[in-house]
Amino acid sequence: MAGELVSPTPALRGSARRTAALRLLRRRLIQAVPLMLGVVIINFCLIQMAPGSFLELMTAENQVSDPATVALLRKTYGLDDPVWMQLLKYIWALLHFDFGFSYRQNMPVIQAIWIHLPATVLLMVSSIALAVSIGVAAGVVASMKVRTFWDSLVSIAAMFFYAAPSFWLGIMMIVLFSVKLGWLPVGGMMKIGGASSGTWAGVLDILRHLILPTLALGLFYAAIYTRVMRSSMLEVAQLDFVRTARAKGLSRNKVTIHHVLRNALLPVVTILGVQMGTVLAGSVVIESVFSWPGVGSLLFDSVSSRNYPVVLSIMVLGSLVVIAANIAVDLIYMWLDPRIEIR
Amino acid sequence: MSGQALPLEITDLRTTLFTRRGEMKAVDGLSLSVGAGETVALVGESGCGKSLSALSVMRLLPDPPARIVGGQVKLNGRDIVPLPEEAMLGIRGKEIGMIFQDPISSLNPVTTVEKQIVEVLMTHTELGRGQARVRAHELLELVGMPDAARRLDAYPHQLSGGMCQRVVIAMAIACSPSVLIADEPTTALDVTVQAQVLALLKKLQADAGMAMIFITHDLGVVAETADRVVVMYAGRKVEEASVDELFENPLHPYTVGLIGATPTPGAERAERLADIPGMVPPLNALPQGCAFAPRCKRVMDRCLTEKPALTVPGPGRLVACFAAQGG
Numbered sequence: 001m002a003g004e005l006v007s008p009t010p011a012l013r014g015s016a017r018r019t020a021a022l023r024l025l026r027r028r029l030i031q032a033v034p035l036m037l038g039v040v041i042i043n044f045c046l047i048q049m050a051p052g053s054f055l056e057l058m059t060a061e062n063q064v065s066d067p068a069t070v071a072l073l074r075k076t077y078g079l080d081d082p083v084w085m086q087l088l089k090y091i092w093a094l095l096h097f098d099f100g101f102s103y104r105q106n107m108p109v110i111q112a113i114w115i116h117l118p119a120t121v122l123l124m125v126s127s128i129a130l131a132v133s134i135g136v137a138a139g140v141v142a143s144m145k146v147r148t149f150w151d152s153l154v155s156i157a158a159m160f161f162y163a164a165p166s167f168w169l170g171i172m173m174i175v176l177f178s179v180k181l182g183w184l185p186v187g188g189m190m191k192i193g194g195a196s197s198g199t200w201a202g203v204l205d206i207l208r209h210l211i212l213p214t215l216a217l218g219l220f221y222a223a224i225y226t227r228v229m230r231s232s233m234l235e236v237a238q239l240d241f242v243r244t245a246r247a248k249g250l251s252r253n254k255v256t257i258h259h260v261l262r263n264a265l266l267p268v269v270t271i272l273g274v275q276m277g278t279v280l281a282g283s284v285v286i287e288s289v290f291s292w293p294g295v296g297s298l299l300f301d302s303v304s305s306r307n308y309p310v311v312l313s314i315m316v317l318g319s320l321v322v323i324a325a326n327i328a329v330d331l332i333y334m335w336l337d338p339r340i341e342i343r
Numbered sequence: 344m345s346g347q348a349l350p351l352e353i354t355d356l357r358t359t360l361f362t363r364r365g366e367m368k369a370v371d372g373l374s375l376s377v378g379a380g381e382t383v384a385l386v387g388e389s390g391c392g393k394s395l396s397a398l399s400v401m402r403l404l405p406d407p408p409a410r411i412v413g414g415q416v417k418l419n420g421r422d423i424v425p426l427p428e429e430a431m432l433g434i435r436g437k438e439i440g441m442i443f444q445d446p447i448s449s450l451n452p453v454t455t456v457e458k459q460i461v462e463v464l465m466t467h468t469e470l471g472r473g474q475a476r477v478r479a480h481e482l483l484e485l486v487g488m489p490d491a492a493r494r495l496d497a498y499p500h501q502l503s504g505g506m507c508q509r510v511v512i513a514m515a516i517a518c519s520p521s522v523l524i525a526d527e528p529t530t531a532l533d534v535t536v537q538a539q540v541l542a543l544l545k546k547l548q549a550d551a552g553m554a555m556i557f558i559t560h561d562l563g564v565v566a567e568t569a570d571r572v573v574v575m576y577a578g579r580k581v582e583e584a585s586v587d588e589l590f591e592n593p594l595h596p597y598t599v600g601l602i603g604a605t606p607t608p609g610a611e612r613a614e615r616l617a618d619i620p621g622m623v624p625p626l627n628a629l630p631q632g633c634a635f636a637p638r639c640k641r642v643m644d645r646c647l648t649e650k651p652a653l654t655v656p657g658p659g660r661l662v663a664c665f666a667a668q669g670g
Contacts, residue, residue: 240448246403247443248463248514249436258462259451337453338498 017338021331028327039319040094040312044087047308054306055079058103094316100309104302109313113295119189120294123283126210127218128272134218135225136268142226143233144256154226161223166282170216170289177212185209187291213290217282221275225268232264239263266337273329277322348420350521350554351400352376356414358392358399360626361407367626369395369409371578377522377554382545384569384586385558386601390623392578393558397524400556401441402431419521437467440515440553442544444527446508450499456483456510457495460517467518482513487543505536509543516547523548526558541568562605566590571659574598577623577634580653583661594656594667596639633664641666 055077059070074080078089093100099109142154161169178186185191189209190202236242237260245259246252287296295314302310334340358370370392377383385393398404400416402423415422418438423431435441443449451459460479464470470478476495483491486509499507508528515523525544529537545568548555557568565572565586572589574582574597582595593599603617621638630636636646643665651663662668 240443240445241451243403244441244443244449244511244514245451245462247401247435247441249432249434249466250462251432254466259454262453263451339452339500 017334021334024330024334025327028323028330032323032327035323036316036319037091040091040316041087043312043315044090047312048083050306052306053079054103054308057306090312099313099316102302102307102310104305104307104310109309112298112310113313113317116293116295116298119292120283120287120296122206122210123213123217123287123292123294124279126214127221127283128279130214130218131221131225132268132272134222136229136265138222138226139229139264139268140233140256140261142230143237144252146234151230154230158223158226161219162227164220166216166220167285167289169219170212170286173212173216174290184212187289189293213286213292216289217279217286220282221279224271224275228267228271229264232267233260236260236263262336266333269329269333269336273326276325276329277318280318280321348417349376350379350419351556352415352417353396353400354415354417356396356399356416357412358395358404358409359412360409362627365627368578368629369626370399372414373575373578373580375556375573375580375583377556379521379554380548380552381571382548382555382557382569384565384572385556385575386560386562386565386572387575388560388623390626391575393560393575394526396575397441397526397556397558400522400524401435401439402426402428403435433467436463436514436520437518438520439522439524440518440520442508442511442515442523442525442528445531446504446511446528447499447502447531449511450507452499454498455495456497456499456502459510460514463514463517478517479513482517483510486510486513486516486547487539488513503536504532505540508532508536508540512540512543512547516551516553519551521554523553523555524558525555527560528557529564530559530561537564544568562590562601574601577629578626579634579663580661581635581663585659588657588660594660594662595635595664596641596666597635600638639666 055070055073059065059073064070064073078086081089090100097110099113101107102109102112105112138154138158142151145151174186177184185208187209189206191205191209233256237256242255242259245255250258283294284296284299286292287294288300291297295318299311299314301307302314353373353375356370356373356375357368360367360369373392373396375383375385375396385396387393395404395409398409399411402411404410411424414424416424418434423434426434450456457476457479460482461472461475464475464478465472468475480491480495483494488494488506488509494502494506494510499510502510512528523544528544529540532540541564544555544557547553557565559565569586572582572584572586573580574589574595576597582589582593582598584594589598590602593602597619600617600619604619606616619638624630624634624637630647632645632647632649633639633642633651636642639646645665649665651665651668653661653663654668656662656667
């Protein structure tokens with residue numbers, strides 16, 4: 001029809017959206033470079049400020065008191081250089097993917113982390129999956145049964161898991177399910193002397209060990225997502241297009257799933273990205289409680305033993321994971337909400 | 344009236360808001376009928392019960408607080424007020440189509456135009472997805488969407504307000520309803536686009552012989568579209584007349600006020616628009632007598648104590664006013 005305003009942005013088709021996503025990815029990756037540099041510098045300085053050095057602990061543990069040996073070690077580890085020089089050397093090494101050497105494991109740091117990584121990835125992925133699925137489902141149920149018994153039940157449960165510290169929850173679950181009821185293992189990732197992880201029995205064994213730490217870590221986030229999802233669902237349900245959908249003769253369930261849910265998911269996705277770092281931090285605590293052999297346990301041990309190369313590397317890699325997760329969230333967000341184009 | 348049932352016949356509809364501050368009679372005994380191919384305009388200030396009347400007909404009232412407490416809404420002869428929700432699902436979008444005020448927010452922002460039209464077709468017709476998509480394209484062309492094929496893939500934020508309203512109209516008429524309710528369909532649009540949308544609605548209505556309820560507070564739009572006009576005030580019908588008679592000889596002082604408050608192009612600049620003093624009274628504090636009495640220029644003692652009933656001052660006319668009846 002003549003005279004009508006033509007839309008300023010033509011419809012974005014599949015390929016156009018893909019290009020937009022790639023452009024976003026490139027921008028985010030470029031932005032990540034100065035961010036990572038900042039992370040490295042700040043973490044390096046923090047560790048320099050911390051009392052004690054791994055050399056003291058190392059020499060004490062091995063009962064080395066010969067000044068000549070200590071001086072040799074200081075020289076080997078570059079501790080006689082000025083701090084800024086040590087930092088530059090560290091950055092230079094990082095640029096060559098050299099994360100240093102861990103005296104405690106007697107292997108390169110990257111190898112020590114690599115060994116512990118699968119356990120942590122498994123725990124994080126299962127916890128986030130649990131948190132998102134429970135949170136979204138409970139939030140939807142509470143919003144559909146708003147101001148009923150079910151809504152109150154969900155709210156009370158969410159309050160409880162939100163308020164309960166995860167280490168306490170973990171210990172309580174160990175007491176109940178492992179010690180009293182004997183249903184699940186107390187800790188660790190595999191039964192000692194059990195089936196190897198390559199077999200079905202081994203996989204089942206790992207899954208049994210995974211249940212409690214996943215619950216302890218995931219339920220806190222499930223509680224947050226439940227509350228966010230509930231209020232987001234209720235908010236979206238008030239919007240005009242939901243009334244339009246009902247005027248089309250769609251059933252309440254169809255309206256909820258096709259129209260309300262997808263719009264209501266957006267805030268959950270946002271906080272998911274922001275919280276990736278705290279999930280990682282939370283896994284340090286949970287891994288210690290459950291003796292889960294992951295990066296968190298490694299970090300905890302390394303801090304106690306002043307094994308700074310490992311501590312620094314875990315922090316740097318952790319930041320990388322958080323940055324990557326946030327890029328993923330941006331892409332998911334773009335896919336969920338077509339209104340978001342490139343910023 | 345012949346044996347053929349009217350597309351829409353509302354009798355003594357009562358919709359009440361149950362709130363903490365008490366019960367409010369938002370729609371208080373509204374009767375209204377619309378014939379095939381006829382347009383009845385529902386006119387009044389904000390809060391007079393126009394939109395709640397429309398939502399009552401759709402049975403889409405926000406419950407709580409609003410509920411239909413009495414009356415009949417006959418759709419092609421069948422009273423739909425007592426129907427269960429499942430039966431209403433087959434009526435909404437199929438027998439009654441509805442168009443809303445703000446077209447952009449009336450569409451789901453994260454779904455394409457095509458999916459939103461296909462959805463209504465697949466809910467009410469036997470069409471498969473492929474056929475429904477073809478039909479969606481046809482519907483967009485029918486409502487005059489420029490470059491329709493390309494717009495199917497568009498999201499609402501990529502369209503102008505006028506184009507969004509065309510999409511909403513396409514969804515409303517997709518299943519050829521016998522009744523179309525348009526709730527202020529042009530209020531949020533630019534004036535030029537308003538005229539296009541009005542022309543489109545008139546054309547679609549004439550082609551399909553739909554009965555149309557047109558809710559508006561804009562008397563200019565009323566003059567352009569309506570055959571008959573129902574003026575509402577505080578939940579009640581205060582006057583009904585054909586559009587020509589209403590503008591030539593308004594009887595209710597409220598109608599006179601509304602017409603006086605509408606600017607006319609030919610009028611002298613210096614001439615001030617007449618406004619209606621005061622505001623619509625809150626529904627939980629209606630005066631004992633006529634609800635308009637506190638703002639009325641022709642108020643009499645009787646108006647303060649007695650509610651005027653609808654009377655027939657001439658053929659096809661109704662008015663609820665003591666003054667208009669000559670005391």
